[in-house]
Amino acid sequence: MSSIPSSIGNELPQEHYLNAKYGIRSWLLTTDHKRIALLYLVSVTFFFFIGGAFATMIRIHLLTPNGYLVSPETYNKLFTMHGVAMIFFFLIPSIPAVLGNFLIPLMIGAKDLAFPKINLLSWYIYLIGGGFVLYSFSTGGLDTGWTFYTPLSSVYSNSAVTPAVIGIFINGFSSILTGLNFIVTIHTMRAPGMTWFRLPLFVWAHYATSIIFILGTPVIAITLLLAGLERMFHLGFFNPVLGGDPILFQHLFWFYSHPAVYIMILPAMGVISEIVPTFARKPIFGYTFIAGSSIAIAVIGFLVWAHHMFLTGQSAYAALAFSFLSFLVAIPSAVKVFNWTSTLYKGSISYDTPMLYALGFIGLFLIGGLTGLFLACLGLDIHIHDTYFVVAHFHYIMVGGAVMGYVGGLHFWWPKITGKLYPESLARIAAVTLFIGFNLTFFPQFILGYLGMPRRYHSYPPEFQVLNVMSTAGASILALGYLLPMIYLVWSMRYGRVAGRNPWPATGLEWQTDSPPMTENFDVTPEVTWEPYDFAHRPDLGLQVIGESSLAPSHGDD
Amino acid sequence: MQSQMPLYPQEASNFAPNVDALMIYITVICLFFAVAITSAIVFFFFRYHRRKPGDIGVPIHGDMRLETLWLVIPLILALSMFAGGAVVYVDFRRAPLDTLDIYVVGKQWMWKAQQPTGLKEINELHVPVGRNVKLILASEDVIHNFSVPDFRVKMDVVPGHYNTMWFRPTKSGRYHFYCSQYCGTNHAIMGGWVTVMEPADYESWLTGSTGATANPVVAGERLFAEKACNTCHFSDGKGRGPSLNGLYEAKVLLADGSTVTADEPYLRESILAPNAKIVAGYQPQMPTYQGQLSEEQILSLLTYIKSLQGQPPPQTGAGATTGKK
Numbered sequence: 001m002s003s004i005p006s007s008i009g010n011e012l013p014q015e016h017y018l019n020a021k022y023g024i025r026s027w028l029l030t031t032d033h034k035r036i037a038l039l040y041l042v043s044v045t046f047f048f049f050i051g052g053a054f055a056t057m058i059r060i061h062l063l064t065p066n067g068y069l070v071s072p073e074t075y076n077k078l079f080t081m082h083g084v085a086m087i088f089f090f091l092i093p094s095i096p097a098v099l100g101n102f103l104i105p106l107m108i109g110a111k112d113l114a115f116p117k118i119n120l121l122s123w124y125i126y127l128i129g130g131g132f133v134l135y136s137f138s139t140g141g142l143d144t145g146w147t148f149y150t151p152l153s154s155v156y157s158n159s160a161v162t163p164a165v166i167g168i169f170i171n172g173f174s175s176i177l178t179g180l181n182f183i184v185t186i187h188t189m190r191a192p193g194m195t196w197f198r199l200p201l202f203v204w205a206h207y208a209t210s211i212i213f214i215l216g217t218p219v220i221a222i223t224l225l226l227a228g229l230e231r232m233f234h235l236g237f238f239n240p241v242l243g244g245d246p247i248l249f250q251h252l253f254w255f256y257s258h259p260a261v262y263i264m265i266l267p268a269m270g271v272i273s274e275i276v277p278t279f280a281r282k283p284i285f286g287y288t289f290i291a292g293s294s295i296a297i298a299v300i301g302f303l304v305w306a307h308h309m310f311l312t313g314q315s316a317y318a319a320l321a322f323s324f325l326s327f328l329v330a331i332p333s334a335v336k337v338f339n340w341t342s343t344l345y346k347g348s349i350s351y352d353t354p355m356l357y358a359l360g361f362i363g364l365f366l367i368g369g370l371t372g373l374f375l376a377c378l379g380l381d382i383h384i385h386d387t388y389f390v391v392a393h394f395h396y397i398m399v400g401g402a403v404m405g406y407v408g409g410l411h412f413w414w415p416k417i418t419g420k421l422y423p424e425s426l427a428r429i430a431a432v433t434l435f436i437g438f439n440l441t442f443f444p445q446f447i448l449g450y451l452g453m454p455r456r457y458h459s460y461p462p463e464f465q466v467l468n469v470m471s472t473a474g475a476s477i478l479a480l481g482y483l484l485p486m487i488y489l490v491w492s493m494r495y496g497r498v499a500g501r502n503p504w505p506a507t508g509l510e511w512q513t514d515s516p517p518m519t520e521n522f523d524v525t526p527e528v529t530w531e532p533y534d535f536a537h538r539p540d541l542g543l544q545v546i547g548e549s550s551l552a553p554s555h556g557d558d
Numbered sequence: 559m560q561s562q563m564p565l566y567p568q569e570a571s572n573f574a575p576n577v578d579a580l581m582i583y584i585t586v587i588c589l590f591f592a593v594a595i596t597s598a599i600v601f602f603f604f605r606y607h608r609r610k611p612g613d614i615g616v617p618i619h620g621d622m623r624l625e626t627l628w629l630v631i632p633l634i635l636a637l638s639m640f641a642g643g644a645v646v647y648v649d650f651r652r653a654p655l656d657t658l659d660i661y662v663v664g665k666q667w668m669w670k671a672q673q674p675t676g677l678k679e680i681n682e683l684h685v686p687v688g689r690n691v692k693l694i695l696a697s698e699d700v701i702h703n704f705s706v707p708d709f710r711v712k713m714d715v716v717p718g719h720y721n722t723m724w725f726r727p728t729k730s731g732r733y734h735f736y737c738s739q740y741c742g743t744n745h746a747i748m749g750g751w752v753t754v755m756e757p758a759d760y761e762s763w764l765t766g767s768t769g770a771t772a773n774p775v776v777a778g779e780r781l782f783a784e785k786a787c788n789t790c791h792f793s794d795g796k797g798r799g800p801s802l803n804g805l806y807e808a809k810v811l812l813a814d815g816s817t818v819t820a821d822e823p824y825l826r827e828s829i830l831a832p833n834a835k836i837v838a839g840y841q842p843q844m845p846t847y848q849g850q851l852s853e854e855q856i857l858s859l860l861t862y863i864k865s866l867q868g869q870p871p872p873q874t875g876a877g878a879t880t881g882k883k
Contacts, residue, residue, distance in 0.1 A: 073743050156742060241717075241718075283619050289620070320647075320648075331633055339620075347616075359599055366591075366592055367592065377642065378643035380580045381643070383577045385712060452705070452736070454736045457745065458745075534617065535614040545614065
């Protein structure tokens with residue numbers, strides 16, 4: 001591309017994807033990946049607030065040992081619907097379908113995804129699946145736990161299980177099609193010069209995620225369908241009375257649902273791998289190790305599922321193998337943390353909001369990841385399995401990790417998506433509020449777990465009250481931390497300052513085009529002649545580039 | 559009520575010290591890494607703060623030696639955690655041969671235990687201190703989980719399977735047990751107490767000669783709670799079973815439309831064979847207490863129920879018919 005001034009602009013471009021067409025039809029029938037990303041943004045936010053409302057009621061209810069707010073039945077429905085809404089309809093699609101959809105074509109210099117119509121189809125499938133689940137929530141609710149363990153879900157539950165499993169089954173196809181679209185796009189549509197090892201790490205992370213999407217999702221879809229068939233037609237798959245095996249369900253369920261955790265966290269790791277080098281203004285430390293660790297997590301992540309089942313009575317030998325593999329999958333995650341931290345060394349670090357989110361992510365993911373070691377340890381898992389320790393652990397990964405990554409990514413690319421800047425100081429306050437609120441909410445739950453408080457309890461012995469009250473207090477701060485960005489991001493779409501093409505500046509291709517980009521993304525197909533995150537060799541960014549001779553870059557093979 | 563907030567539960571079984579040792583080992587390693595990385599981030603964050611708007615960082619792309627180092631060291635540490643955990647787990651999964659075997663059955667939402675002598679308990683489990691105890695776990699409906707935090711043990715109770723777990727209590731006392739696998743509506747109250755007794759006390763408890771209690775009403779009331787009668791027979795009539803207030807010698811309307819007088823033979827039958835006569839408006843869901851109560855204990859219960867004769871029955875949910883049909 002020709003030289004691009006990186007200064008902050010004063011006006012939005014004349015024509016861009018947001019004003020290219022008007023009217024409701026131009027949105028509902030769009031095949032533009034950027035508009036589809038915004039459709040997803042609105043729908044996942046909707047489910048986030050539904051799930052969040054359930055979480056709020058859960059935390060209020062647990063203020064007193066006998067339960068403060070609702071009946072046991074309702075409490076069981078609340079935590080189930082919280083999990084289903086958050087996991088299947090917020091966390092799994094959040095970063096891939098919103099940020100991935102928007103950014104992958106821009107990052108690799110393509111006009112769109114490989115299959116634009118299938119991309120739109122994914123969104124409609126998501127809506128249909130979501131519709132079934134909302135129907136379940138509003139006609140009797142769902143009280144099986146998001147894990148749908150049989151025979152509780154397939155025989156004993158009196159709630160609206162059937163529409164829920166149909167909804168999740170349908171929604172699975174949305175994930176599969178998105179994954180397929182990403183893989184084909186990344187393979188075939190990279191701009192000239194965009195070699196595999198020049199790909200932004202965000203794209204690597206989504207490549208790994210897409211592998212899990214297309215290999216894992218069919219298994220959960222068919223498993224839930226089997227549970228639904230058993231419920232509707234009394235076919236004996238899992239119910240021992242009919243000759244089925246309830247443990248078989250858990251094997252099939254976790255074969256997807258453990259890798260699904262990596263669906264949630266890998267894209268967030270991709271976001272962090274973009275933010276950290278941008279705001280430290282230096283190449284990411286160990287590019288190939290971060291890229292490779294994404295693939296390693298995706299592959300090994302498929303071989304650890306039975307660590308959810310150490311106490312089901314499965315063979316002790318199987319437990320040994322799955323514990324070993326679970327410790328193994330910790331290593332690539334550790335490698336990422338070490339590399340992000342080292343990237344800060346001798347950087348030129350700013351305090352911009354996305355960086356605060358990224359560093360917050362590293363801190364929380366660190367705790368989430370390390371506490372995974374406690375649970376992978378067989379002897380220790382006997383005690384902490386199915387306690388609040390587990391609840392705290394996976395919220396550190398999914399909320400502390402995945403949601404921090406998502407919100408941080410939204411801030412980072414907000415200027416690209418909307419062309420506007422959000423109010424910086426307010427955003428910093430929100431980031432710090434989120435971090436503090438999160439820790440106050442979930443750290444006490446580790447202690448509750450070790451003390452022995454089982455999860456999914458609508459009432460609890462009085463000695464657990466202090467920690468539960470702390471947790472609820474933290475949750476109110478956390479809620480504020482989520483509402484703030486919601487408000488000022490919407491505000492900034494109208495009143496924010498114009499961002500210009502590359503406000504940070506960052507090195508990726510997505511920053512080389514207008515903000516917001518035009519429908520076709522680029523005037524001419526860009527050609528990539530630089531290495532990723534290489535600020536020292538990018539005079540076009542308008543930064544102070546040190547003389548070539550004094551640099552002696554060691555890049556090539558890390 | 560919640561003045562004391564312990565950081566970890568009591569150690570009351572042979573597994574507790576081992577599990578706590580694992581906890582401490584892994585915590586120390588993780589704390590080291592958490593503190594090291596967090597300090598590095600905070601230090602770098604301020605030390606390498608951007609001085610001038612146009613500044614860039616020093617382009618360092620990586621270091622093969624460092625990458626190897628932080629691949630290998632965490633791997634070794636992780637393997638040591640794996641090994642420690644494996645030793646404890648294999649011990650837990652392989653019960654010794656000289657165990658005292660107790661059958662435990664979970665059902666929505668109560669626990670039944672059967673001692674080797676055939677004595678049955680509900681939401682209670684009595685075991686002798688210092689003896690290897692093996693629980694043979696069965697479920698009548700969904701998956702439950704029998705969990706005793708003070709012993710650091712738990713195991714799923716799976717329908718269609720027999721799972722076993724074992725432990726050796728090391729301290730006398732009463733310890734809470736829970737259902738740890740979500741099992742439906744009343745999952746959270748599906749729990750009870752393990753009573754660890756001196757072997758001699760356990761033996762005398764088994765043979766039923768717990769010694770004469772001074773006041774049979776008090777003994778009956780205690781038994782009423784111990785046998786979990788009070789989890790259904792609320793005095794305010796809002797439980798799953800009818801209130802027993804004012805029941806003794808009153809008329810009771812049955813599901814088949816007939817009426818009986820709540821005398822001693824009726825009350826005794828209702829405890830030992832509850833499904834023989836169902837009170838109108840209630841489900842036949844009370845478990846049988848046949849074989850779980852000595853005659854002495856039944857008498858204590860009857861004395862207790864008699865003592866409720868003067869209590870006013872609630873408007874709805876009373877066993878006694880108050881003549882308003």
